[in-house]
Amino acid sequence: MNVVTEVIQASRALATAGLSDMVWGHASVRDPDGKGAWMKASGYGFEEIDADRVVLVSPDGDVLWGAGKRHLEFPIHTEILSRRTDVGAVVHTHAPALSAFSSLQRDLLPISHDAVPFAHPQLPRFTVTGALIATQDLGRALAEELGDANGILMPHHGAVTVGPDIGTAVMYAVLLERACRTQLLADAAGGVRTASDEAETRFKREQIWNPSQLNAGWEYLVRRADTEA
Numbered sequence: 001m002n003v004v005t006e007v008i009q010a011s012r013a014l015a016t017a018g019l020s021d022m023v024w025g026h027a028s029v030r031d032p033d034g035k036g037a038w039m040k041a042s043g044y045g046f047e048e049i050d051a052d053r054v055v056l057v058s059p060d061g062d063v064l065w066g067a068g069k070r071h072l073e074f075p076i077h078t079e080i081l082s083r084r085t086d087v088g089a090v091v092h093t094h095a096p097a098l099s100a101f102s103s104l105q106r107d108l109l110p111i112s113h114d115a116v117p118f119a120h121p122q123l124p125r126f127t128v129t130g131a132l133i134a135t136q137d138l139g140r141a142l143a144e145e146l147g148d149a150n151g152i153l154m155p156h157h158g159a160v161t162v163g164p165d166i167g168t169a170v171m172y173a174v175l176l177e178r179a180c181r182t183q184l185l186a187d188a189a190g191g192v193r194t195a196s197d198e199a200e201t202r203f204k205r206e207q208i209w210n211p212s213q214l215n216a217g218w219e220y221l222v223r224r225a226d227t228e229a
């Protein structure tokens with residue numbers, strides 16, 4: 001799969017899944033030759049992305065391919081890709097439920113399938129700033145606090161998810177938003193009384209969110225985005 005096509009598909013899938021924040025938020029794919037991150041250009045919404053609105057950004061912030069402008073927060077992508085050799089794609093979103101949930105400073109509990117990739121161990125929370133990740137130093141700090149996790153909540157800002165491929169990174173972003181929304185719903189109804197324990201969570205991670213299942217969800221989102229285009 002061509003990296004430009006992957007960025008287009010990811011952007012449109014995120015729009016379809018309701019993770020848009022007007023023209024902000026972005027998905028990236030690692031450049032196969034190690035030059036940086038392929039991601040959407042700034043100034044456009046997820047659903048507006050086509051091949052003319054994709055750029056290749058170097059770790060220093062140079063646009064190496066494409067006519068568009070880069071996002072200020074490119075270091076999220078380039079620094080995570082630099083630190084995590086197992087990661088092939090990164091998603092950053094300001095989606096509403098995960099933003100609301102991260103302000104509660106509460107653990108995300110596996111009360112639905114959606115939270116399973118982010119519990120036992122609990123996903124980290126970024127502690128350095130709630131402002132834009134607009135410098136390489138902040139990108140490195142974010143990558144450091146992400147550690148080996150699938151994602152990180154960024155209180156006062158949003159979240160980042162990662163995966164070995166773009167489908168996994170997008171699905172983790174979608175699942176994280178849904179998991180946060182579900183817990184907000186339970187909390188609003190009186191509070192969570194029961195959740196999967198560590199053993200059940202680990203079992204469900206293999207049973208429900210194995211690579212085949214993640215790919216099925218990703219392909220569904222791509223098909224839905226195509227029909228909405």
Ligand SMILES: [Zn+2]
Nearest residue numbers: 073094157158
């Ligand atoms: Zn942001």
